Amino acid sequence: MLTLTDIYLKSHNGELLTQDEAWRLYSEAPLAELAAQADMLRQKLVPDPSVVTWQIDRNVNTTNVCTSGCLFCNFHCKPHQTEKHFITTIEQYCSKIDTMIALGGNQLLLQGGMHPQLGIEFYEELFRELKHRYPTLRLHALGAPEVAHIAKISGLTTQQTLERLVAAGLDSLPGAGAEILVPRVRKIISPAKPSVEQWLEVMHQAHMMNLPTSATMMYGHIETPQERVEHLIRIRDLQAQVPEGNYGFIAFIPWIFCSTGTQLEKRGVVSHFSPLEYIRIIATARLVLNNIRNIQASWLTVGKQTAQVALHSGANDFGSIMIEENVVSSAGANNHFDANGIQKAIREAGFTPKLRDQLYNLL
Numbered sequence: 108m109l110t111l112t113d114i115y116l117k118s119h120n121g122e123l124l125t126q127d128e129a130w131r132l133y134s135e136a137p138l139a140e141l142a143a144q145a146d147m148l149r150q151k152l153v154p155d156p157s158v159v160t161w162q163i164d165r166n167v168n169t170t171n172v173c174t175s176g177c178l179f180c181n182f183h184c185k186p187h188q189t190e191k192h193f194i195t196t197i198e199q200y201c202s203k204i205d206t207m208i209a210l211g212g213n214q215l216l217l218q219g220g221m222h223p224q225l226g227i228e229f230y231e232e233l234f235r236e237l238k239h240r241y242p243t244l245r246l247h248a249l250g251a252p253e254v255a256h257i258a259k260i261s262g263l264t265t266q267q268t269l270e271r272l273v274a275a276g277l278d279s280l281p282g283a284g285a286e287i288l289v290p291r292v293r294k295i296i297s298p299a300k301p302s303v304e305q306w307l308e309v310m311h312q313a314h315m316m317n318l319p320t321s322a323t324m325m326y327g328h329i330e331t332p333q334e335r336v337e338h339l340i341r342i343r344d345l346q347a348q349v350p351e352g353n354y355g356f357i358a359f360i361p362w363i364f365c366s367t368g369t370q371l372e373k374r375g376v377v378s379h380f381s382p383l384e385y386i387r388i389i390a391t392a393r394l395v396l397n398n399i400r401n402i403q404a405s406w407l408t409v410g411k412q413t414a415q416v417a418l419h420s421g422a423n424d425f426g427s428i429m430i431e432e433n434v435v436s437s438a439g440a441n442n443h444f445d446a447n448g449i450q451k452a453i454r455e456a457g458f459t460p461k462l463r464d465q466l467y468n469l470l
């Protein structure tokens with residue numbers, strides 16, 4: 108059996124860890140040693156280790172109507188709750204985009220519920236109109252479950268759906284809707300959402316088309332520690348199939364489940380944030396996902412200090428200033444940064460802040 112030192116070495120050499128080896132890192136490695144090893148790998152994989160990147164973008168929700176009803180989500184409303192419905196209008200998008208541009212951003216993170224009546228034509232028209240009005244705007248839009256939903260109600264394959272969305276202006280796919288990629292967990296927390304296999308299939312198709320993507324993990328609800336590691340292995344294995352030269356997953360972003368007011372909380376599942384556990388997840392992710400270059404610290408959910416420690420434990424990106432975020436914020440995540448604040452936090456942690464674009468190019 109390999110020692111922990113052997114497993115670190117294997118990861119540093121770019122070899123893929125087995126699930127058992129990944130589990131041993133997560134469950135057995137002393138935290139300070141794990142974080143130091145993850146930091147060493149970060150220094151090897153990131154072009155300038157003294158730099159921590161950050162971004163200006165804006166999260167806008169297309170609609171809150173959703174057929175899925177995930178038990179962790181306070182944001183959505185059901186199709187029959189017509190008094191609560193919204194579909195964002197073009198005028199509202201323009202006002203939000205103008206604010207973002209004035210702050211120096213050029214990317215819209217566009218996500219929403221799985222509306223039973225909004226098929227491919229709705230999104231094609233929306234993307235075309237936004238790109239017509241703002242030709243340099245980047246659209247980081249629709250999670251894999253939304254793509255699967257649009258494909259289903261439009262009678263299209265995943266590939267056809269992605270091709271049409273890209274032709275209309277989609278630039279990259281966020282990693283939303285992954286939660287924990289284990290069927291047992293998904294059946295409990297989001298039974299009506301497209302399955303684990305569908306999430307992986309959409310991402311696989313995106314990777315084959317060379318559409319940039321990211322991957323996420325929402326932990327701290329009903330999953331077991333072993334299922335967190337299983338999630339990492341699924342992401343890592345999909346990344347290993349990306350054709351040479353294609354983007355694949357550009358970044359991995361784990362965040363903590365926030366329970367306030369959710370259906371899960373009503374069932375007794377309450378979030379207990381442990382900064383040390385978060386650091387263990389960041390460090391393990393860096394070593395297991397040794398084929399993904401960027402690991403993002405989610406300051407929105409874990410706060411400034413924990414996110415700063417994460418930068419010394421494998422993470423190399425501080426995410427976005429998030430001009431607007433409604434999903435995790437509505438479940439109790441209340442941390443905020445402006446452009447000065449995020450750069451100050453990065454400097455305090457001992458790094459040089461550099462603004463990046465959505466492909467992690469320095470600006």
Ligand code: SF4
Nearest residue numbers: 173175176177180220
């Ligand atoms: S998380 Fe997304 S898919 Fe789930 S209920 Fe909320 S809006 Fe719908």
